[in-house]
Amino acid sequence: PPLETQQAISAILTAYDDLIENNLRRMAILEEMAQAIYREWFVEFRYPGHEGARMVDSELGPVPDGWDVTSFSDIADVLSGGTPRTSVPEYWGGDIPFFTPKDSGGSFWATTTERTITRLGLDNCNSQLYPKGTIFITARGTVGKVMLSSADMAVNQSCYALRNKDGVSQYFVFLALLAEAATLRKQAHGAVFDTITMDTFDRLRLAVPPEHLLDSWDRTVADMMQLLLNLSLTNLRLGEIRDLLLPRLISGELDASNINIDTEEDEL
Numbered sequence: 001p002p003l004e005t006q007q008a009i010s011a012i013l014t015a016y017d018d019l020i021e022n023n024l025r026r027m028a029i030l031e032e033m034a035q036a037i038y039r040e041w042f043v044e045f046r047y048p049g050h051e052g053a054r055m056v057d058s059e060l061g062p063v064p065d066g067w068d069v070t071s072f073s074d075i076a077d078v079l080s081g082g083t084p085r086t087s088v089p090e091y092w093g094g095d096i097p098f099f100t101p102k103d104s105g106g107s108f109w110a111t112t113t114e115r116t117i118t119r120l121g122l123d124n125c126n127s128q129l130y131p132k133g134t135i136f137i138t139a140r141g142t143v144g145k146v147m148l149s150s151a152d153m154a155v156n157q158s159c160y161a162l163r164n165k166d167g168v169s170q171y172f173v174f175l176a177l178l179a180e181a182a183t184l185r186k187q188a189h190g191a192v193f194d195t196i197t198m199d200t201f202d203r204l205r206l207a208v209p210p211e212h213l214l215d216s217w218d219r220t221v222a223d224m225m226q227l228l229l230n231l232s233l234t235n236l237r238l239g240e241i242r243d244l245l246l247p248r249l250i251s252g253e254l255d256a257s258n259i260n261i262d263t264e265e266d267e268l
Contacts, residue, residue, distance in 0.1 A: 017242070037220060039179070067210070072202075077162065079160065109228060111150045180206065
């Protein structure tokens with residue numbers, strides 16, 4: 001295209017790229033905030049009202065009186081996945097996202113998967129259709145990546161799916177597992193995480209606060225986690241629109257000079 005058209009196309013695409021990059025920066029800040037609040041409340045024990053708490057000895061060291069030291073298996077159901085036979089085409093290409101270690105990215109929320117399966121494929125594998133908000137942890141391949149599903153998804157056998165038990169916040173389980181995965185990787189330099197087994201969740205011990213404090217935690221981070229999800233989905237849509245625009249602008253199917261891009265985020 002003529003230079004003027006090239007510049008117009010560049011301006012349009014740059015507007016989308018700038019919005020995506022700005023959202024990524026916001027997401028990084030929110031994720032760090034959520035992890036910092038988790039550490040403050042549940043590692044440093046500086047939660048609201050901690051001033052009057054009495055510390056008692058436990059297998060993890062001093063913890064506030066009234067907190068339970070337990071395993072991950074006691075606060076969450078640990079469930080497995082499975083893969084439909086790849087030789088059966090009727091099992092693949094449907095509308096059910098199929099999460100694998102390849103889909104583990106840098107964000108808290110898994111918004112896309114490389115592959116999808118059909119309902120028939122789901123019926124012929126060991127994975128359930130796990131609801132939105134299920135925690136996935138990669139157990140082989142890319143090991144120890146922890147994410148939340150942004151939609152109903154199936155999962156392959158190289159991952160586990162975790163669902164909080166009654167009285168325990170799902171976001172508490174998620175941030176706790178995220179913190180423990182990072183700690184184990186640092187301590188063992190990857191050796192412990194060659195493969196995650198069911199026993200791993202039995203061995204992982206943590207201090208769990210009373211239910212009223214978990215409720216307070218949920219109220220504190222729920223809006224933050226929802227905003228993270230919204231930003232992740234917005235970036236997904238922005239990327240899809242940008243990628244659809246590019247070939248049409250280059251080919252001249254769309255006239256770049258007639259497109260007025262409003263880069264204000266609220267408008268998008």
